[in-house]
Amino acid sequence: MPTPPRTSLPEIVAAGRSILEADGLGGLTMQRVAEEVGVRSPSLYKRVRSRGDLIGLIADSVADDLAATMDAAASDDDPEDDLRAIANAFRAFALAHPNGYALVFARLPEDARIDPERNARAAATLLRTAGRLAGPDDALAAARTVTAWAHGFVTMELAGAFRLGGDVDRAFAYGVDHLAGALESSGAPAPHVKAGRSQGHSEAR
Amino acid sequence: MPTPPRTSLPEIVAAGRSILEADGLGGLTMQRVAEEVGVRSPSLYKRVRSRGDLIGLIADSVADDLAATMDAAASDDDPEDDLRAIANAFRAFALAHPNGYALVFARLPEDARIDPERNARAAATLLRTAGRLAGPDDALAAARTVTAWAHGFVTMELAGAFRLGGDVDRAFAYGVDHLAGALESSGAPAPHVKAGRSQGHSEAR
DNA sequence: ACCTGAACACCGTTCAAGT
DNA sequence: ACCTGAACACCGTTCAAGT
Numbered sequence: 321m322p323t324p325p326r327t328s329l330p331e332i333v334a335a336g337r338s339i340l341e342a343d344g345l346g347g348l349t350m351q352r353v354a355e356e357v358g359v360r361s362p363s364l365y366k367r368v369r370s371r372g373d374l375i376g377l378i379a380d381s382v383a384d385d386l387a388a389t390m391d392a393a394a395s396d397d398d399p400e401d402d403l404r405a406i407a408n409a410f411r412a413f414a415l416a417h418p419n420g421y422a423l424v425f426a427r428l429p430e431d432a433r434i435d436p437e438r439n440a441r442a443a444a445t446l447l448r449t450a451g452r453l454a455g456p457d458d459a460l461a462a463a464r465t466v467t468a469w470a471h472g473f474v475t476m477e478l479a480g481a482f483r484l485g486g487d488v489d490r491a492f493a494y495g496v497d498h499l500a501g502a503l504e505s506s507g508a509p510a511p512h513v514k515a516g517r518s519q520g521h522s523e524a525r
Numbered sequence: 526m527p528t529p530p531r532t533s534l535p536e537i538v539a540a541g542r543s544i545l546e547a548d549g550l551g552g553l554t555m556q557r558v559a560e561e562v563g564v565r566s567p568s569l570y571k572r573v574r575s576r577g578d579l580i581g582l583i584a585d586s587v588a589d590d591l592a593a594t595m596d597a598a599a600s601d602d603d604p605e606d607d608l609r610a611i612a613n614a615f616r617a618f619a620l621a622h623p624n625g626y627a628l629v630f631a632r633l634p635e636d637a638r639i640d641p642e643r644n645a646r647a648a649a650t651l652l653r654t655a656g657r658l659a660g661p662d663d664a665l666a667a668a669r670t671v672t673a674w675a676h677g678f679v680t681m682e683l684a685g686a687f688r689l690g691g692d693v694d695r696a697f698a699y700g701v702d703h704l705a706g707a708l709e710s711s712g713a714p715a716p717h718v719k720a721g722r723s724q725g726h727s728e729a730r
Numbered sequence: 731a732c733c734t735g736a737a738c739a740c741c742g743t744t745c746a747a748g749t
Numbered sequence: 750a751c752c753t754g755a756a757c758a759c760c761g762t763t764c765a766a767g768t
Contacts, residue, residue: 491666
């Protein structure tokens, strides 16, 4: 005799994500999730293969939001401004959702990885901006340089690894500015060189 | 009646580190460690406050090795060559010890963090090289930019996040070259400008 | 002083039994 | 078709009891 479902996969993922954000990966237990969606933990296995599977689904969900945030930050006007805006949005997202963010770049088991199309879509905005700065041939390498830097920076910031004093905000701005200058100078078509670049590295022409 | 110790803290840390490297953080159980050093798991708590504490000690140990590796890579000759050498050594270490490396930059609880002096010592080599490239005022921001980039890059590489094709080795080389160029151009004393810089970004002057 | 077995609270996961 | 209690194997950690 059929029984009506008492929860759903989206609800489970959403509950898992909010628990993760609140209490970290260690606090994300199947029992907490079950309690949150009003069910007993064995029932979760009707919609989810394992805790690892659930973690992968949460990572997908966060990755989508991060991609949307970066997308919204780009205006497709001046590429250097866009790079700065994307980087700032990226950092703000990571600082606002540290535990979810960590999952997006975590070393997950093969089957829990973010799927390829989602990955490509998430990379698209930055890839386009990087291509406009560094030229089509270097677009991928340039995008990887920027992503690596931004990810490394916020990861270290979240880990509390910047403990030598100094202004962390300034170090971030320093990084974007110098990366933008370095990538742009690397032989792209460089269609419109604006008169007043932002600051500090005008010698990099 | 006193009993002679059957193990020691260094032995425990070393065992934990080799288990971590072989089986990941999930495989690092107190029972596995105890078995490895020939004792029962409750005995470990004589030398270690908790599993988290042990993880912190392992992180310290790996951080020391990483710092030594970077130190050995620098020759204090041409700073750009040094930057490249340090970055390559950093990446090689991370790829060779992925699980231990992850711990060094992990978001550990406050009390398990790598201690400040160790942190400063680990940063010293790169800070010096960055200072020779970017000038004393920008040394810290420049070192942070390079460290963030290198850490982000290898983390993404280890996570399998580079899935858009392309040559990952080339992307790494591209990153060092452009970072070196960008930092150097940022207004340092720049004592000896070599005639033949490496490649590709000679327009960045 | 160090080590141990037993115990506790807590996991993820399975499964037979219920509706 | 979905949900549940009970059970299993496995954690980290504590502690009284042994030497």
